[in-house]
Amino acid sequence: MSELSINRLNTADPDFEVALRRHTEWEEGVDTSVRQTVAEILKRVRQEGDAAVLEYTAKLDSLSVASVNELEVPRERIDAAMHAITDEQFQALEAAADRIRRYHREQLPQDWSYEEADGTRLGQRVLPVDRAGLYVPGGKAAYPSSVLMNAIPAKVAGVEEIVMVVPAPGGELNDLVLAAARVAGIDRIYTLGGAQAVAALAYGTETVPAVDKIVGPGNIYVAEAKREVFGRVGIDMVAGPSEILVVADGHTDPDWVAMDLFSQAEHDEQAQAILVSPDADYIARVEASMARMLPEMERAEIIRQSLADRGILIQCASLEEAARVSNLVAPEHLELSLADPDALLPQIRHAGAIFMGSWAAEVMGDYCAGPNHVLPTSGTARFSSPLGVYDFQKRSSVVHFSAAGADRAARCASVLARGEGLTAHARSAEYRIRD
């Protein structure tokens, strides 16, 4: 077995920022054949409904049934899953769901309005979307935690119906995933996957109801289908590979940090694990821990490849500089593995989730801390947020004018409308001016 290989940077290097960008940039090339395949599936499901869904499911998921109704997972199958999992697993799911629910309730916004002196009232209403669709990958990437993280914010938002789709090649379903769906309060489950599942949710078929928002991870066909139906329905961000950046001052046991980096790297070969520290000796100790523990890991080959391709050890001059490095990366997960993480927090501008101190490992956020594990990747934390209740709600502005308020606003609107050459606008306003 080869030695541990990992990239190294030092903020003192000339062109450090260019090198950092080269190591962290991620561009998902969607090739033309994927685009065309997805476009064809979307078009056919939209036009032919259930018939096309059945055809693609038979062809792509080796699951042949006579009607889409047969693809709906019956209550009894979910009951069976609840019995198949261990008590410990059930309790862990319930505990995680409770904590996620508790945290997301804090995100519930209020309607608001204010009244002006002349009686004019302005405000904003917040309402949930009517129906949400949740895509859950099948096979080896079937993650019950992902069901909880995607469904619970929708429930907290007040979404009336959540429809889950999960591919079941050959009819195989994961009991923990079904149990998580029950715990999260999912209303219906169809064993459907791929672009055809996204199409069914976006357009609706005779059997599958059309939804207003589609969330959840998937392969490149699912991601491309979501991108294409965006506008028809809302979607969550299309996620890139998962990342962690650990800022360490040497305070945390190097084995812990090494394992935190591994927990990211084990996802897949594209996952990215970065350590930033002003302490060269500590970096060397974490590296030694990784080299020692790597052979014991069940997913050692994935971890090895991920570290060799995308892992980075970055030596910097100070913790302030480490914060600047972190802001350049805008990581999905940031561990401030420091004696005093609160001191550095104000300097952090962009990160999906920030784990403060040695006790707060990213893995707790993946499952049960409470915050969402669906986070902005590939630097998109510069402008986007963790999945939340706000993703399942939308706002309407509400405008009440008193006669006096309308008079004043109409005079202003008339001047600006005429300045823009829009005279029907101006006349519509002028009707509301009092003589």
Next chain:
Amino acid sequence: MSELSINRLNTADPDFEVALRRHTEWEEGVDTSVRQTVAEILKRVRQEGDAAVLEYTAKLDSLSVASVNELEVPRERIDAAMHAITDEQFQALEAAADRIRRYHREQLPQDWSYEEADGTRLGQRVLPVDRAGLYVPGGKAAYPSSVLMNAIPAKVAGVEEIVMVVPAPGGELNDLVLAAARVAGIDRIYTLGGAQAVAALAYGTETVPAVDKIVGPGNIYVAEAKREVFGRVGIDMVAGPSEILVVADGHTDPDWVAMDLFSQAEHDEQAQAILVSPDADYIARVEASMARMLPEMERAEIIRQSLADRGILIQCASLEEAARVSNLVAPEHLELSLADPDALLPQIRHAGAIFMGSWAAEVMGDYCAGPNHVLPTSGTARFSSPLGVYDFQKRSSVVHFSAAGADRAARCASVLARGEGLTAHARSAEYRIRD
């Protein structure tokens, strides 16, 4: 001149919903040649920076200069615009900006956190994006109101720098647009347009700084470029044609409602104006008002075409049914032109902005009521919101664990991670379990 022509529906018709959907559906087909042109422009600007920007600006906007620096609008040009507009126009811009600022301040969210009994603290921080880009169309669609509506929420959010781009074919700039930029507090303006402007903002060039979010309306090339750079930067919704739906009980002067419908129809031939009322006689009176006033309108031909192609008069059985029709359409602008609009409001589920009663004309919302005029079109109010302060901010989850809290969470995370076959995750958690 031909007579007024407009579509008619009755909720009692068989297949009413199908007909309504056919009349209101909007699908923007982006043809392959547009996609290819935009892809080429994006690629060249990304690789060649300023040189490509200059070449496209000379070719597409007939504006030849030696360096991109020369495309930055100097302070003196904006000073000149401030002198060129009338006092009345300046005061209207200031009044509108004040009201928009006041309204959007209500949208400022707070950081929040809570502490659990064992000392674990969970929360969310809200921070602005670092830099925003604002696209402003040139030529006849140069709307100063659009500058205010896009820039002010960013300023209120705390965005440090706003970069505006506006095409100036042949160097021509609109004084009202420049004055609005000054009033809104825009930091830099470049006379750049089209996909090349979007590319410069998304990737940055030697001269134009890269931004984190791009907002603002544009033609099909601009819309396609925004769609393509999404993920690299955040974007606002890609807007379809503007729409209004008026629910009327006969209480408002039919001339007022007719002009409100015209104010939507005058935007362009694809704009959509819909009247829904249970009162057939009132619908006839609004129609008579439209027929009488149409010949007087400066943009009569656009209005005539818009009404003939996309206008609809819908007779329904009751106001409750009118609310259901409105929810099916999920209109960008909804006027509840009713004696008691508050009574119907709870039944409205989807609308960008809701104008309550006869005094609240949509036009006031377009300019100076306070709420944003950038609103979800084409039924996207089912899942999306008016442009707001929230579009220029992003959130980070913050997780602090006490030793006792970490112990509990780690036990739960370990069970779920092992259930998912992710053993580095499990071991990372298990380090945090106390012996």
